Each structure stands twice: as structure tokens, then as C-alpha cells.
Amino acid sequence: MTAPAGGAVAFLGPVGTFTHQAVLTWARERGTLGGPGAGSDEEPGAGPLRPEPLGTVGEVHDAVASGAADRGVIAIESSVEGHVVPSLDALVGSPDVVAVDEVVLDVSFDAFVRPGHDPGALTEATAHPHGLAQCHRFTASRGLRAVPASSNAAACRDLAGHQVAYGPRLCGELYGLETLAERVEDFPGARTRFLVLCRRDDAPAVLRGTDAPAWRTMLAVTPVVTGPGVLARITAAFGERGVNMSSLVTRPLKVREGQYVFVVTLDAAPWQPGVRDLFDDLLAAGDSLKVLGAYPAEPGGRGLDGVLPDHVPTGGVRRGDDAATVARGLLW
Ligand SMILES: O=C(O)C(=O)Cc1ccccc1
Incomplete structure (x- = not known):
């Protein structure tokens, strides 16, 4: 493209x-x-x-x-x-x-302050909500109150003397700020x-007009008729058509509690083999579909090496764990 x-x-x-x-x-x-x-x-x-x-x-x-x-x-x-x-x-x-x-x-965040600020008077940390969430430890370690901004650069531009702003390194220079600390994110990388x-x-x-070796499609699937097994039916359709689903997010429809749209990312383009058939299967079952995007897949792909045992949520249980551990993880 x-x-x-x-x-x-x-x-x-x-x-x-x-x-x-x-x-x-x-x-x-x-x-x-x-x-x-x-x-x-x-x-x-x-x-x-x-x-x-x-x-x-x-x-x-x-x-x-x-x-x-x-x-x-x-x-x-x-x-x-x-x-x-x-x-x-x-x-x-x-x-x-x-x-x-x-x-x-x-993405890495530096912490900025106004030049000439009083170090004892810093009470707030400000950034885009995702910036605040990614720098939570720094905020907590300094006893600061988190104040959301419309973006990280807006937080830097509008920084008050009693605030610390988190943002890209470039913002220090752009908005004439002093760097309090570098790379303050909780999780590097x-x-x-x-x-x-x-x-x-x-x-x-x-x-x-876009030539790419591999594609992803973001699809909104809204089951119009809900009931037991709806998500299983949708995921089974992907399996039957050989289309890999690399992400699934649930969002509320907002108009009525308990009704959802599933946002699915699939590892293919809408015009590739199997995908159109999959769409037809879902439409035939009564689902509402909307393609939210189709774009070249990042080289290398995601998660192809599988999830490492150390990276699953702490307290999760697996095949082979002893009975007491399994009982604790599954609650009974
Ligand atoms: O606020 C920004 O700088 C943005 O572009 C939004 C954002 C926020 C946190 C991580 C990546 C992008």
C-alpha cells in the first residue's frame, strides 16, 4: 500500500x-x-x-x-x-x-516535570489512561494521584507544576520539560x-492496490439469537473452514445489558479461501457481521511459539498438577 x-x-x-x-x-x-x-x-x-x-x-x-x-x-x-x-x-x-x-x-514512557518545580509539591501523575495504567508502579511508589489526560502529549503540553506527566521521550524536548526519570513503564518491551x-x-x-504475503481481518460478529452454545457454534465454524482466529474480544452492545458483539481477528483476508464460506455460514446462522478492517499481517505473526508455562496466570492449573493444586485452582 x-x-x-x-x-x-x-x-x-x-x-x-x-x-x-x-x-x-x-x-x-x-x-x-x-x-x-x-x-x-x-x-x-x-x-x-x-x-x-x-x-x-x-x-x-x-x-x-x-x-x-x-x-x-x-x-x-x-x-x-x-x-x-x-x-x-x-x-x-x-x-x-x-x-x-x-x-x-x-512504547516506552519517560516521566516529565515542569522546570523549576518544587519536588516536595508533586501530588499528581497525568497521562492517557493507557499511559497511566502502564506506569502504575512509578505513580504508586511516589504516592501520586492518577489524573487521566486526552493523550500523553496533551498531558505533557498542559503539565502543571504539581504534576508528573508520562509520555514519549520526544515530548520533553517538544514541550520544554525536565526529565524526572526514564523508562518508567511497569513492563519493559x-x-x-x-x-x-x-x-x-x-x-x-x-x-x-496492496500487495502483502499475509493478511489479518478484524470482524464484528453479533449473534442475533443468543442461548447456550452460541460462542461454540461461532468458533466451530472457524474450525470447520480452517480459518485461524488469533484474538477474540467481547464488547457489550450497550443498548441492553447482557448482549454482546464478538470482535474477532482472523489470520486471513476476506477474499481468501474459506473466509467467504465462513462468512456465509455465520450469516446463514443469523449472525450480523461487519468487517472492521483488513490489513497486511505483521511479519513473524503472533504467538506462534505457544504460551510458555511461566507466562500463564499465576494460580492457574494444568494437566499433571496434583489434586490439591487442581482443587485450589478450580475452586472444587
Ligand atoms: O497518548 C498517546 O500518546 C497516544 O498516542 C495514545 C497511546 C497511549 C498509550 C500508549 C500508546 C498510545
């Missing part, structure tokens, strides 16, 4: 968010970059693709849906915190916007996946 020449790319701003870095990475990998906001990543002779910082993920969706932006980039999933729920719900709820590409970034959005009506042409 190439980035659209001359197009605006909307992202969660202000300048300096991780999402901004995702835009720059995507433009470098797939196409061209230039114009205001491109900063030091502007390449000589590159075409004028314009990063456009917006205030919220909702505004990014609206800009893409209305045509004000050619593409939008949103953070969708962290390897530590899981899905960015407002981004996921916006995609599930949008009739006009779909994902056509993916960018994955390493965290990665965040970002999706590149375009208008649903433009997606088939964009995807036809």
Missing part, C-alpha cells in the same frame, strides 16, 4: 503522541511525508502527506468519514493493557470507516498496535 499523496492523515494529537510517531512510521514505511507536522522525519523530495493532530479518537473517525482526512491513525491494542476500548468501540460503532493497514511500535483508517467506500480499491 502507498500512502495517498497530498492526503491529510488525522491522528490523536497534539504533536508528539505515540500515535503521531505511528503516523510518521507508517508514512516512512508505506509512502511519503511532508508538510506541517512532519517535523524532522520529513524526507527531502517526499510528497506532501500532511499529519493532522486532532483532539479525540472520535474526531479522527469523523475527519475520515467526512473526507476531511484521507486516512486516520488510532491506537487499538497494547501488549500490556489490551485493547484501547474507546478506539475499539468507535470502530465497532462506525458505519463509514474501516482499517486498511496496521503499524506496531515499541511493551508494544502498541495502531490501525490506519479510511472510508469504507474507498477500502476495496485501497486493498486491491
